[in-house]
Amino acid sequence: MVMRCSFTLDPELLEALDAFARKGSIGRNEAILELIEAGFASLEAGEEFEIKKQRSFEEYATIRKDVEEMKGLVQNMRDELRLVHHTIESDYCKEARGVPYQRRSLWDYMKRRD
Known part of the structure; x- marks a missing residue:
């Protein structure tokens, strides 16, 4: 039975495969x-044998997953920063009002004093 396969190879593995094929004087598919x-x-x-190195496309997938996690963390930090900014701004606005006698203009103060 014949089966057609498609898979991705990183450049280093492809070079090693081509070197093996040249050494044996055979084609790439035969190798x-x-x-x-x-x-x-x-x-x-x-x-038993070990897979010694991680392939570049696997590294890319891992890096991409890590970047997505970092995007989520940055989004959470941005939301927290907005909340803190809002809290500080609202506290500052409450402090900026001042007490009632300080809010009157100088003219009103002098007019009532007479």
Whole structure:
């Protein structure tokens, strides 16, 4: 049975794959098949292997998720800052009114004094 696959490779892995294909004098598709078959053979033999490095597209997805989280934090901070600004402004406006005798103009004060 034939199956068509599509996947993304980062440039470093693609270069390593091309080097493997050149070394074996085979095409890129054949090299991919050989590496897949070798991986299955090593798994069936009981060998374990680690994925040593994270691919650049995976790093991009991780970075993008982190940026979205940071956007949420910045949004929360902006909302808090607006609330604090409103609180400070309303307190300042209440203080700026002054006491009643200070609000009258000088003319009214002098007129009543007579």
